[in-house]
Amino acid sequence: MPNTYTRQATLLFTSVTIGLTLAVAANGADAIDSWGSFRGPEGNGVASGNHPEAWSMDSNLAWSVEVPGGGWSSPVVAGDKIFVTTAVAGDGTRPKGFGEGVASMRSHFMGKAPTEPFSFEVHCISLKDGSLQWKQQVISKKPAHKVHPSNSYATESPVADGERVYAYFASVGVVACLDQAGEIVWKKNVGAYRTSSDFGSGSSLAINDGIVFLQCDNEEDSFLVALNGQTGEEMWKVNRSGRTSWSSPIIWKNKARTELVVCGSGNVTGYAPDTGKPLWTLTGTGGAFSASPTCDKERIYLGNSGRNSRGPLIAVAAGASGELTLESVGEDKVVWIEDAAAPGMCSPVVVDGRLYVLSRGILSCHNAKTGERLYRQRLKNASSVTSSLWATNGRVYALNESGETSVIIAGDEFSQLGSNETPGLYWSTPSVAGKALLLRGAKMLHCIR
Numbered sequence: 001m002p003n004t005y006t007r008q009a010t011l012l013f014t015s016v017t018i019g020l021t022l023a024v025a026a027n028g029a030d031a032i033d034s035w036g037s038f039r040g041p042e043g044n045g046v047a048s049g050n051h052p053e054a055w056s057m058d059s060n061l062a063w064s065v066e067v068p069g070g071g072w073s074s075p076v077v078a079g080d081k082i083f084v085t086t087a088v089a090g091d092g093t094r095p096k097g098f099g100e101g102v103a104s105m106r107s108h109f110m111g112k113a114p115t116e117p118f119s120f121e122v123h124c125i126s127l128k129d130g131s132l133q134w135k136q137q138v139i140s141k142k143p144a145h146k147v148h149p150s151n152s153y154a155t156e157s158p159v160a161d162g163e164r165v166y167a168y169f170a171s172v173g174v175v176a177c178l179d180q181a182g183e184i185v186w187k188k189n190v191g192a193y194r195t196s197s198d199f200g201s202g203s204s205l206a207i208n209d210g211i212v213f214l215q216c217d218n219e220e221d222s223f224l225v226a227l228n229g230q231t232g233e234e235m236w237k238v239n240r241s242g243r244t245s246w247s248s249p250i251i252w253k254n255k256a257r258t259e260l261v262v263c264g265s266g267n268v269t270g271y272a273p274d275t276g277k278p279l280w281t282l283t284g285t286g287g288a289f290s291a292s293p294t295c296d297k298e299r300i301y302l303g304n305s306g307r308n309s310r311g312p313l314i315a316v317a318a319g320a321s322g323e324l325t326l327e328s329v330g331e332d333k334v335v336w337i338e339d340a341a342a343p344g345m346c347s348p349v350v351v352d353g354r355l356y357v358l359s360r361g362i363l364s365c366h367n368a369k370t371g372e373r374l375y376r377q378r379l380k381n382a383s384s385v386t387s388s389l390w391a392t393n394g395r396v397y398a399l400n401e402s403g404e405t406s407v408i409i410a411g412d413e414f415s416q417l418g419s420n421e422t423p424g425l426y427w428s429t430p431s432v433a434g435k436a437l438l439l440r441g442a443k444m445l446h447c448i449r
Contacts, residue, residue, distance in 0.1 A: 034077050034078050034079060034160075034162065034433065035047070035076060035077040035431045035432055035433050036076050036077065036078050036159055036160040036161060036162070036207070037076060037157065037159040037160075037204070037205070037206060037207060038074050038076075038157040038159075038204035038205075038206075038248050038292070038429065039074075039248075039250075039292065039294075039347065039388060039390070039429065040390075040431070040432065042251075042253065042295070043206065043248075043250040043251055043252070043292075043295070044250070044293075044294040044295050044296070044349065044350065045294060045347065045349040045388055045389055045390040045391060045429075046349060046350070046351065046390070046391050046392070047390060047391065047392040047432035048392070049392060049432050049433065049434040049435055049436070050392060050393045050434075050435055051392060051432055051434075051435055051436060051437035051448055051449065052435075052437070052448055052449070053393075053395050053407055053417065054407075054417075054418070054420055055420045055422070055437075055448045056420060056421055056422070057421070057422060057423070060448050060449065061422075061446060061447070061448060062130075062436070062447040062448065062449040063129055063130035063446075063447050064130070064444050064445070064446045064447070065125065065130040065132075065444065065445050066443055066444055066445075067084055067086055067123065067440070067443070067444070067445050068086060068088050069086035069087050069088030069089065069094075069118075069119070069121065069154070070086065070087055070088075070089070070093060070094040070095050070152045070153065070154065070442065071084070071085055071086040071087055071152045071153070071154030071155065071428075071440075072095065072151065072152045072154070072155040072202075072427045072428045073085045073086075073152075073154050073155055073156055073157040073158065073204070073428065073440075074157040074204070074428050074429045074430070074431050074440065075125075075428075075431050075438045075440055075445065076157060076158055076159060076160045076165070076431060077127060077160070077431060077433040077438070078160040078161065078162045078165070079162065080126065080127045080128055081124050081125070081126070081127065081133065081160075081180070082124070082125040082126070082127050082433075082438065082445075083122060083123070083124055083125075083158055083160050083165045083167075084122070084123045084125060084440065084445065085120075085121065085122055085123075085154045085156070085157075085158050085167050085169070086120075086121050086123065086154050087118045087119070087120050087121075087152065087153035087154040087169070087171070088118060088119040088120075088121060089114070089116070089118050089153075090116050090117075091116075094152075094442050094443065095149070095150055095151060095152045095425075095427070095442055096149045096150050096425075097150065097384075097401055097402075097425050100149070100150075108146065108148060108149055108198070109197075109198075111146060112146065113142070113143060113144060113145050113146045114142055114143050114146065115142070116142060117140045117141050117142045118140070118141065118142070118143060118153055118171075118172075119137050119140050120137065120138045120139050120140070120141065120153075120154065120167075120169045120172060120174065121135055121136065121137050121138065122135065122136050122138060122158065122165060122167050122176075122178055122182070123135040124165075124182060125445070127433060127436060127447070130445070130447060133182075134181065134182035135182070136178055136182040136183070136184065138167060138169065138174060138176045138178075138184065138187065139169070139172060139174050139176075139187075141172045141174075143171040143172055143192070144171075144172070144173075144192045145171065145192065145193075145194050145195065145198055145200075146198050146200075147171065147195075147198065147199065147200025147201075148197075148198070148199040148200055150427070151199060151200035151202070152200070153169070153171040153200070154169060154171075155170075155200065155201060155202045156168045156169065156170055156201065156202065156203060156204050156205065157204035157205065157248070157429075158204075158205060159204075159205045159206065159207040159212065161207060161210070161229065163179070163180065164177050164178060164179055164180070164185060164229065165177075165178050165180075166178075166205055166207065166212050166229065167205075168204075168205050168214055170192065170201035170203070170216065171192060171200065171201065172192050173189055173190050173191040173192035173193075174187060174188070174189055174190070175187070175188050175190055175205075175212070175214060175227065175232075176188070177212075177229065177232060185232075186231060186232035187232070188227065188232045190214065190216065190225065191216075191221070193216065193218035193219065193220040193221060194218060194219045194220055195218055195219060195244045196219055196243060196244035196288065199244070199246075201216075201218070201246070202246035202248075202290075203215040203216065203217065203245070203246060203247065203248050203249065204248040204249075205248075206248065206249045206250065206251050206260065207229065207251070208251045208258065208260070208273050209273070209274075210228070210229045210230065211226050211227070211228065211229060211235060211273060211274070212226070212227045212228075212229050213225070213226055213227075213249050213251075213260055213273070214226075214227065215245075215247075215248070215249045215262050217240060217242055217243065217244055217245040217264050217265060217288075218243065218244055219243055219244055221239075222239070222240040222241070222242055222243065222264070223237055223238065223239050223240055224237070224238050224240060224249070224262055224271070224276070225237040225238075226273070226276060236275060236276035237276070238271070238276045238278075240262075240264055241267075242264035242265035242266055242267060242288075243265045243288070244265065244288055245263060245264045245265050245288040245289050246288065246289065246290045247262075247263040247264075247289035247290065247291060247292045247293070247304075248292045249261065249262045250292060250293050250295065250300075251273065252270070252293075252295050252300050252318075253297075254295070254296075254297050254298065254300070254318035254319070255297045255298060255318050255319075256318040256319035257279075257318075257319070258273060259271065259272070259273070259279060260272070260273045261293060261295075261300055261302075263285075263289040263292070263293060263302055263304070264288075264289070265287060265288045265289075266283065266284075266285060266286065266287065267281055267282060267283045267285060268281070268282040268285055268293075268302060268316075269281045269282075270316075270320070279320075279321055280316070280320045280321050280322055280323075280324055281322075281323055281324065282314070282316060282324040282325070282326075282328075282334070283323070283324070283325055284325050284326045285302075285303070285304065285311065285312075285314070285326075286304055286306075286311045287304065287306060288304065289302070289304040290304065290344060290345040291303070291304065291342075291343040291344065291345060291346060291347040291348065291388070292347040292388065293347070294347060294348045294349050294350050294355070295350070296350050296368065297318065298317070298318055298368075298369075299315045299316060299317055299318065299335055299368065299369075300315070300316050300318075301313065301314070301315050301348060301350060301355050301368070302314055302316070302342075303341070303342025303343060303357075304342055304343070304344075305342045305343060305344045305359060309340075310340040310341065310342055310344075310359065311340070311342040312326065312337045312338060312339050312340070312341065312342055313337070313338040313341035313342045313343075313355075313357060313366070313371070314326070314334060314336075314337050314342075315334070315335040315336050315337075315355075315368070315371060316333070316334055316335065317330075317331060317332050317333060317334075317335050319332055320332060320333050320334075335369075335371075336370060336371035337371065338366065338371045338373065341357060341364060341366070341373070342357070342359070343357050343358065343359050344359045344360065345385075345386045346358045346359065346385045346386060346387065346388055346389060346398070347388035347389065347429070348389060349388075349389040349390060349391045349396060350368050351391045351394075351396060351410045352394075352410055353367070353368050353369065354366065354367065354368055354374065354410060354411075354412070355367075355368045356389055356391075356396050356408075356410075358379070358382065358385055358389060358398055360383060361378055361379055361382045361383035361385075362376060362377065362378050362379070363376070363377050363378075363379050363382070363398070363408065363414070364376045364377075365412070365414070374412050374413075375412075375413060375414045377414040379398065379406050379408075379416070380406070380419070381400055381402075381404050381406075381419070382398055382400055382406055383400075384400050384401040384402070385398050385399065385400045385401070386401060386427045387399040387400075387426055387427060387428060387429045387430060388429040390429070390430060390432065391410065392432060394409065394410045395407055395408065395409060395410065395417070396408040396409075396410055397430075399426055399430060399439065400426070401425060401426055401427065402423065402424070402425070402426070403421055403422040403423045403424045403425075403426055403439075403441065404419050404420070404421050405419060405420045405421075405422075406419050407419065407420065422439055422441075422446055424441035424442065424443060424444055425441055425442040425443070426439065426440070426441045426442070427442075428440040428441070435449055436448065436449045437449070
């Protein structure tokens with residue numbers, strides 16, 4: 001087993017952990033709630049599992065392993081297997097933090113695309129103990145375009161359906177399907193395109209009923225494509241007029257129907273997943289999206305903010321149809337709008353009828369039905385949060401760039417339990433699998449359990 005995956009320490013030997021490990025070994029996939037895509041089964045960051053609400057490097061840390069290369073993609077989980085994508089540079093390059101990245105902007109704008117190829121890889125890791133099950137190189141290729149020093153060449157999260165895993169590397173324009181043993185089933189070139197200010201890409205894959213969805217909003221030729229998961233065959237493709245956007249598509253299974261919702265530059269569109277036919281389009285939303293939407297059965301919640309301004313926070317009703325604008329307010333259209341309340345890079349989460357939005361270190365809680373703000377509270381050490389919020393068991397979690405996680409009790413009034421620390425550099429959104437929480441940093445992957 002490669003040295004980078006040597007298990008460094010087993011820090012927790014309680015009867016709970018031993019019991020869970022034995023249950024996983026005995027029952028396999030049935031013992032674990034899978035987390036097969038970005039932000040989980042519903043794409044909204046809400047987990048049915050119950051991971052610890054307190055942890056550190058000395059408490060509730062089941063295992064830690066080093067992941068070679070660089071990537072801000074989230075780990076995804078199917079059964080007892082974790083899948084992680086990464087781009088391995090010959091010189092060991094990894095993404096930088098926000099401050100260091102900003103300081104490098106002059107050299108970034110004056111610099112050139114990489115001159116050496118990266119190894120674009122999928123790694124399969126045991127959820128039980130962190131051991132490497134296999135790794136597979138999808139392609140070795142030199143990226144056509146550079147990315148922001150704080151971004152990575154493997155930012156798009158994969159999806160896994162229990163039988164196969166699908167990985168997308170936008171920087172080289174390749175999407176691939178691998179089986180459970182790590183063998184490549186099919187590989188497809190969809191093109192690599194320049195992004196705004198060469199910031200790089202970030203839209204993760206989505207999956208529904210065996211169809212894999214890929215959003216590629218860029219500066220040259222934006223599109224949305226649906227691929228047959230078994231064969232890689234293109235099932236439909238729609239051209240998009242918008243430019244670069246970093247939001248990920250979401251499969252919204254609402255009370256009216258199942259939709260594929262895509263946030264782009266200046267518009268948001270709900271598509272029929274099987275045909276690509278637009279069901280509704282919302283215009284007037286401003287510039288590109290960094291945060292992804294969140295949803296419940298009644299509404300989908302979205303918005304975008306720039307560096308120097310905050311856009312509106314918007315709720316669109318399940319069953320909406322046709323051309324919508326910010327003036328299209330009604331029970332079956334745009335339900336409500338809250339001015340200057342949109343998220344920035346950190347995607348929101350909705351829990352028990354309350355919508356939580358974190359932007360510039362300030363956490364806002366809104367009534368999900370009406371948009372009314374219930375409270376607005378600054379979180380300590382939360383100004384540099386790029387990971388999306390997640391929630392489980394009545395708690396909302398926010399992981400900052402340096403590895404400190406704030407824990408907030410869900411409710412009408414602000415109440416914070418404290419914070420947990422796992423030092424490192426974190427932009428990747430955490431994943432939850434049953435009683436396990438996976439935190440991916442620039443170097444390490446931690447399992448909290």
